[in-house]
Amino acid sequence: MFILILTILTSLVNRVGTIIILAFIMSKINLFRKLVTKRNISLSDKFILSILFGIFGIIGTYSGIPVKGALANSRVIGVFVGGLLGGPFVGILSGIIAGFHRWVIDVGGFTAVACAISTIIEGIMAGMLSEKFYKTESKWLFSLVMGIIAETIQMIIILIVAKPFIEAVNLVEIIGIPMIIANSIGIAIFIAITESIFKDQERAAAYQAQIALKIANKTLKYFRKGFNAETARETAQIIYEMTDLKAVAFTDRKKILAHVGAGEDHHKAGDRIKTTITKEVIKSGKYIVANSKEKIDCDIHRCGLKSAIIVPLKENNKVIGTLKLYKTDENSITQVDMELALGLGLLFSTQIELSKIEYQSELLAKAELKALQAxxxxxxxxxxxxxxxxxxxxxxxxxxxxxxxxxxxxxxxxxxxxxxxxxxxxxxxxxxxxxxxxxxxxxxxxxxxxxxxxxxxxxxxxxxxxxxxxxxxxxxxxxxxxxxxxxxxxxxxxxxxxxxxxxxxxxxxxxxxxxxxxxxxxxxxxxxxxxxxxxxxxxxxxxxxxxxxxxxxxxxxxxxxxxxxxxxxxxxxxxx
Known part of the structure; x- marks a missing residue:
């Protein structure tokens, strides 16, 4: 029995290794990195993640080891990681995809129903743990412990659902320890690989924060003179030169104050605001991310601006204009770009407000002096x-x-x-x-x-x-x-x-x-x-x-x- 368990464990570790290699390759693909690092992902993004991690689960099934009419497999790795990274929606849907596939390929099989149910439940469990997962410092350790618990629950479900019971017990005795050890370690390694994506993002965010401070330092002397076409143009030029953005623009509530970079041939200073989303930001006071040319809705067909983030600029909590950062590829606004835009928006709003306070202070001082002279x-x-x-x-x-x-x-x-x-x-x-x-x-x-x-x-x-x-x-x-x-x-x-x-x-x-x-x-x-x-x-x-x-x-x-x-x-x- 011990030799059989050890053999199954060794074989599972080898198969888990294949999935880990795939995970490493995926971590280098931009689409996967964007999907993983986007905290507020759209419904379409969640569908893509669900299918992706569901496929990982299916690969885990096909790479399984036949044991007494069942499969010792690594299906849970894809589903559980998907739930942790993508939340309940991704966990449930990827669990249904992988679990339904497991049932379909072995309809009437000894553990077909039990494995399908356990896969869906593990997906739900991972999704429910997602919020806590993102708040945890040691994510790989958290994933390891939760993976052990999830695989233990799968063994319990097999004992409850699979019939006859004595055969279910014999099966769990053989595959329980190998699957719990191999799959929990596989989940932890998968998370460790994806965690490197977050660390890369943190490094990029730190760099962007440094850039934001440098920008703020260089632009302070302009916004101290007030928020107008001249100061907006100087500030937009500084941001454009110090970042990889394709265009930077400022507006007041009615017109474009400055536009530097791609599209400046038709987005001209002094023109009335053209894009609907800019008007929405001014009206709502909340930032908007546009990931397609259609959402930007420029009325010039040749316009090359295809992604944008637009943040409001405020004075005394009243929107007085917007800051707009553009790129020329669709879906290219990253979390780092969002943090940069929001940080600059807050800094510029503060600078503009301080300029008004400073101006009022100067007027007050002069008025007091005149009053004293009088x-x-x-x-x-x-x-x-x-x-x-x-x-x-x-x-x-x-x-x-x-x-x-x-x-x-x-x-x-x-x-x-x-x-x-x-x-x-x-x-x-x-x-x-x-x-x-x-x-x-x-x-x-x-x-x-x-x-x-x-x-x-x-x-x-x-x-x-x-x-x-x-x-x-x-x-x-x-x-x-x-x-x-x-x-x-x-x-x-x-x-x-x-x-x-x-x-x-x-x-x-x-x-x-x-x-x-x-x-x-x-x-x-x-x-x-x-x-x-x-x-x-x-x-x-x-x-x-x-x-x-x-x-x-x-x-x-x-x-x-x-x-x-x-x-x-x-x-x-x-x-x-």
């Missing part, structure tokens, strides 16, 4: 003029000096429309303001500057003067004896720290808590504006920090980060 306190102007008038007779030279400071103050106040200014210019502006205030208040106002000579800092304009004004108005001048303001700059490794400190009346904690709120009666408009501008430009963590104590004074701290930036005029690289 908030020149008329009382300051009138008080300055009255002060100068009072000096004209008694101190004409001082009056002349103050007029120059007043002119300088207003000139700088109205001219500061740039994005950033040097700290030295901002200090000059503050000094012009302080000279006028010191003339008004005399010895009651003292100002000290602690600004290192070698410090280099670029900051938003009109950012210091409102803080200094607030210190004078609400700190120093509230004291009968007046006080001192210290304006200091500290050059830190990553940022410049600017401090305005006074020894005025100070503020309590409750007032500080609400100082930036726009509630009625809050007269800290200048501080609110400066705080908002800093946050808008550098981020929430860069708002003003205020420390104060009643009867002691107030300290206002701002931080200007030393972040590199592009300067289109002179390539200036640092904020500070």
């Amino acid at each position: 908030q020149i306190n008329p009382h300051f102007l009138f008080n300055a003029i009255n002060t100068i008038v009072s000096f004209i007779r008694t101190k004409p030279d001082k009056a002349r000096e103050l007029l120059l400071h007043l002119g300088s103050y207003f000139r700088k106040n109205l001219q500061q429309s740039g994005e950033e200014v040097e700290l030295t210019k901002e200090i000059e502006h503050v000094k012009s303001y302080l000279e006028i205030e010191k003339a008004r208040f005399g010895d009651k106002l003292n100002v000290k500057f602690d600004i290192p000579d070698k410090i280099t800092c670029f900051l938003p304009p009109l950012i210091l003067q409102p803080i200094v004004e607030n210190s004078i108005k609400h700190g120093i001048m509230e004291k009968l004896e007046g006080g001192t303001i210290i304006i200091k700059a500290i050059d830190d490794e990553k940022e410049t720290i600017l401090i305005v400190k006074d020894d005025g009346v100070g503020m309590d904690e409750e007032y500080i808590k609400h100082i930036f709120s726009k509630r009625e009666g809050n007269d800290s408009v200048g501080l609110i504006n400066v705080n908002n501008r800093l946050k808008n430009k550098y981020g929430e963590e860069y708002g003003l920090k205020i420390e104060s104590e009643l009867g002691v004074g107030t300290t206002v701290i701002m931080r200007i980060p030393k972040n590199s930036k592009e300067d289109s005029l002179n390539d200036k690289v640092h904020n500070c």
